Every structure is written in C-alpha cells, then in structure tokens.
Amino acid sequence: MQVNMDLLNQAKITLEPFQTSLLLILPLTLVLLLNLVSKTRKNAPYPPGPKGLPLIGNMNMMDKLTHRGLANLAKLYGGVLHLRMGFIHMVAISNAEAAREVLQLHDNIFSNRPATIAISYLTYNRADVVFAHYGPFWRQMRKLCVMKLFSRKHVESWQSVRDEVDAVITNINDNVGKSVNIGDMVFNLTKNIIYRAAFGSTSNEGQDEFISILQEFSKLFVAFNIADYVPFLRVVDPQGFNARLVKARGALDGFIDKIIDEHVEKKRNMSIDCGDEDSDMVDELLAFYGDEVKVSNESDDNSIKLTRDNIKGIIMDVMFGGTESIAAAIEWAISELMRNPQDLKRVQEELATVVGLDRRVEESDIEKLTYLKCVVKETLRLHPPVPLLLHETAEDATIRSYFVPKGSRVMINVWAIGRDKDSWEDPEEFKPSRFLNSSAPNFKGSNFEFIPFGSGRRSCPGMQLSMYALDLALAHLLHCFTWELPNGMKPSEMDMNDVCGLSAPKASRLIVVPAKRVVCPL
C-alpha cells in the first residue's frame, strides 16, 4: 500500500508539470489548429492574374479596369482574375459559373458594395440604396423602393413613360426627312421620364442644372483617386479631390433641398382627403421622413425613418440608375437594327401584322411583339447598360477553388459573360432570333450567362419599369417611322464603340433620318 502511495505521489509529482504544460499546450494547439484551418483556406491560391509591382501592385494597370480591359485580361488568365491595387484586392468574374457562385451560392458574403472616397462622400456616406452595405438598413430601404417607387402601383412613373414616349414621337414627326440625333432624343426622353417620376414636375425648369450636377457626379464616381488604394494618402489628398467633392455635393444639396422644401410645403397645404394617385417619389419618401434615420423591427415595413440625406441618396440612385441605362439600351437597339437591316425589316413586319399601319401601338400589343422582345434581349446581351456589377466581400470566401479575401472588390463582367463563347453561339453577332428558342436564357437573374439586371439580393429593382419603357419606346419608334442612315452612310461604317464608365452608352450619338411609316396621325 505504501508502495502504491509512493507510486501515486511520484506519479502526481511527474504529472503536475505535465498538467501545467497541458494547460499551456491545449490552447496553443487549438490556436495552431485554427490557424491551420484558416491557413488551409488561405492556402487556396489567389485567382491567377498579372504579377504586380511591390507596394502598388497592379495600379499601373488602372486603365484596364473597364469591361473591355478586364475581358481581355480574362482571355489570358481565365474567368476568375485577381489584381491588387495598392492595398486593395480586386477580383474580376468573367464567366457564368463563377458569377453563379458569387451571386447565388455565396451571395450572403458577396452582397456588400465597394465605395471609393468620392462615392462615400457623394452618397452621404452610403445613405442611399445602391451603395448601402448589405444589412437591415439596406433591406428596408430596398423594400421601400420596390414597394413604393418602382412597382406598378406607383402610377406616376408608368404614366410618365407613356406621355414622354408620345412627346418624342411628336418631336420626331416634326423632323421627318431631316437628320435627327436619336441618341440625344432618347436620353432626353428617359431623363424626362425619371425626372417627372422623381419630382413630379413636367416642366423643364431646373432640369439642365440637375443634369449638369449629375454629370459632375458621374465624372467623380469613376475618376482615379490614388488615396482610394493607399489609405494614408487620404489626409494628404494629393490630387485635390476633396474640394471638388464638397462643391459637387453642395450643388446637389442646394438643388434637392429646394425641391424637398416645396414638397413639404405642398403636403402641409394639401387637404386630408387628397388621393395619392399622382404622388411623385419625393412625396412617397417624405411619408417616411424623420429627423434621424431609424431602422427597427424588420417585419414592420413602416418602421423605417428616412433623413434628408436618405431621400437625396435615393433620388440620386434613381436618376443615375434610370436615365442613362434605359437611354443607352434604346440607342444600342436602334443602332444594331440599322446595322442589321434584315432584323429591322422583320420587327417592322411584325409590327405591321400585330398592330397595323392605321393606328399607334398600344400597351396591350406589346406582349404579342415576340421579335421586338428578342431584339431587346439581344441588345441587352451585347450591350448591357451596366457592364460591371460592383460587389464587395464581407468575409473570406472561395470562388471556383480560389481564395478571395474579406474586403475584396469584386467586379462581375456582365459584358464579357454575355459574349462568352462557351455560353453563346456566334457571341459577337447580333442575332435576335436566338431568343426565339423557348430554352433560351431569360434576363430575370437565374440564367447566369445573361444577367443585364444582375441577380439575387442586389439585382436591379427597376427592371420591370425599365423593360416597360424599353419595349414601349422601341415599339413606337419602329412602328411610326422608317429609318435611314444620313448622307448615304453604309451600316458597316457605323461607329459601334462604347464609353467605359458606370454605364456603357454608345461613344458617338446615333444620327438617323426618319420617314413617316404609319397612315394615322402622329
């Protein structure tokens, strides 16, 4: 027994240091194990990409960050491409399967938005919908936009499409036989639609000022600012951006504050039983106006309170989101039809059969215009108005077995995906008939080879309104007039280059000569 006690004591003596070290070793092992797990994850390689320089990485390739530049790089490095701009990781996605992983499989990780210094400042620190990070605030703002602003229930937006299309047809009719700048006309058309839907005003007063403010915003949104990639340069502001930003936002403040004040005043004077049939977006948003932003119980739709900054941010989103994208699509569609006369003939024959030349197109005709709808889809495939979807990762992630670190900027190249030869036959050709096939992809977000409106949580909430405007405007333009290129220009001589920015309109405006086609008054 004594022996046993001794043995026990001995064992205790030998175990004590062991226990102590065990206490140290266990957490250490745990840390090592965790490290190993995260290492294995990190050991998934970064996606391939051009080798960067020390510190600045690939910043010398800044001019390649366009849909075309990235598509060219994808030919060399593949559909998932990595670049490092200073301290920022960037990943470009150029094929459908990788896009599906980003937008569907891991959409909870990839639903944040990247924002440059300019974007953060000009959106009142992401007080809008487009640049708000994914989370309860964005969710409620988006719900509000979808239900109150962009839905068919918002009668004013849809009515403004019809009225403005009528106005453009009258304008063209006054210029029959002359060269008309159809690009400027459709930009004017969509600007009027959105301006009226947002502010309710049908007059042109103030529009030019507003458009020039937005143009400066556009330039600032895409301007290269080195401080975006090298954080310690933010204070120094070597390119002198800050003064320009303050001036631009000051101009917008002055403009929209006045409109908001007028709406508040109008609301105050309005009788209680006034219907809201013709309420504009500012009216709708003012119903949620409060001094401080409030996001509470998510199930309660009315619990959100918007500040002036939120209202300004949303209005800006709508102006940016709506104006140029719809106009660009209409101009591209007509341009492609001018280059492909056999398709123009086919759409116009369809219009003659379905509508007849003795009356104007009506809303009820649109669903029957199958080939016209194919033309719209083919245009959105070849010329997506928003060529790059901009997302940001909230956590480390893996895409197609490549490591994408937290905080990476992810650009989904819709333009390149729409022209990917692995997804499309004759991808560079304008062939609307490909969409006649019932198994052809649709644009609603579940066919990743064709995502002009994005897909998933951050997809475009203005899709329905856009398609309505696109179908209606094109149907009217193509039904009411025949079109010729000016001065005997051949279709092959047309300039089909695009501008690379947040949207991708035609680089040079389309000039055409209309002739009246229908026998009814216009």
Ligand code: HEM
């Ligand atoms: C042909 C016309 C249009 C096209 C092709 C288009 C396309 C897009 C695309 C690709 C996105 C980003 C999707 C993503 O990041 O995954 C987007 C977002 C958005 N669009 Fe559009 N858009 C159009 C018209 C409109 C219109 C008319 C409005 C408003 C009236 C609008 C409002 C928005 C808003 C608010 C967002 C941000 C959504 C969010 O981040 O949650 N868009 N759009």
